[in-house]
Amino acid sequence: MERKGKLIVIEGVDGTGKTTQVKRLRQALQDRGTPARVVFFPNYDSESSALVKMYLRGEMGREPGDVNAYAASAFYAVDRYASFKRDWEDFYRGGGVVIADRYTTSNAVHQCSKLPEDQWPDFLRWLFHFEYDLLGIPAPDRVIFLQAEAAVTEKLLLARYGGDESREDIHEADRAYMARARKAAEYCCCTLGWTPLLCTDGGAMRSIEAIHQDLVSLLDI
Ligand SMILES: Nc1ncnc2c1ncn2[C@@H]1O[C@H](COP(=O)(O)OP(=O)(O)O)[C@@H](O)[C@H]1O
Ligand SMILES: [Mg+2]
Numbered sequence: 001m002e003r004k005g006k007l008i009v010i011e012g013v014d015g016t017g018k019t020t021q022v023k024r025l026r027q028a029l030q031d032r033g034t035p036a037r038v039v040f041f042p043n044y045d046s047e048s049s050a051l052v053k054m055y056l057r058g059e060m061g062r063e064p065g066d067v068n069a070y071a072a073s074a075f076y077a078v079d080r081y082a083s084f085k086r087d088w089e090d091f092y093r094g095g096g097v098v099i100a101d102r103y104t105t106s107n108a109v110h111q112c113s114k115l116p117e118d119q120w121p122d123f124l125r126w127l128f129h130f131e132y133d134l135l136g137i138p139a140p141d142r143v144i145f146l147q148a149e150a151a152v153t154e155k156l157l158l159a160r161y162g163g164d165e166s167r168e169d170i171h172e173a174d175r176a177y178m179a180r181a182r183k184a185a186e187y188c189c190c191t192l193g194w195t196p197l198l199c200t201d202g203g204a205m206r207s208i209e210a211i212h213q214d215l216v217s218l219l220d221i
Contacts (some may be wrong), residue, residue: 012146015153048082069111113180
């Protein structure tokens with residue numbers, strides 16, 4: 001039987017600290033000498049993200065719904081496929097641990113929000129079949145879902161752009177869309193077996209270090 005590694009995905013709506021935690025985790029694994037690879041999606045450094053960039057800049061429409069859930073998913077899926085083939089397939093097949101900042105699971109969160117709820121199960125079945133069975137990129141072994149109160153992440157996201165809302169992409173700029181994404185994320189977390197990790201406490205983010213410690217215990221790596 002073909003050996004395979006382990007794929008761990010850190011998921012959550014925008015501003016919940018995914019990138020911060022994945023970078024912190026990378027540091028911890030390096031310090032311990034654990035051989036692990038970290039991958040970020042979308043892979044903005046690669047040409048494979050060209051369509052994602054066009055979409056987020058609004059070149060195919062200013063509203064997120066202007067590009068339907070299936071088309072937008074395809075843009076992100078090919079970016080992941082290219083990353084897998086070029087950067088981490090060999091490492092993963094050799095038994096390596098790969099940690100992903102967002103993955104197919106982000107399409108689940110962000111694209112469900114364009115569809116009525118009664119279409120979510122069909123869309124999710126299509127999405128996972130498309131990427132894991134047909135394209136053949138690995139399904140995650142674990143998905144950790146970073147949860148945070150909406151008011152807290154909104155404040156952090158705006159701070160990321162120095163308070164300038166005009167720098168947000170078409171998802172971030174549409175607050176109603178973000179609210180639906182949050183609802184879709186909760187649905188996915190409950191129905192798809194993701195592990196929730198609460199990152200806020202009493203209207204504020206918990207410390208990066210406290211969340212990191214929880215993440216390490218959950219992952220057991
Ligand atoms: N635990 C935390 N406490 C305070 N600020 C945080 C924390 N985690 C992340 N941030 C900040 O919040 C913003 C969003 O974090 P980021 O990791 O980019 O989130 P995501 O990748 O989920 O969108 C960044 O400015 C980051 O520095
Ligand atoms: Mg991020």
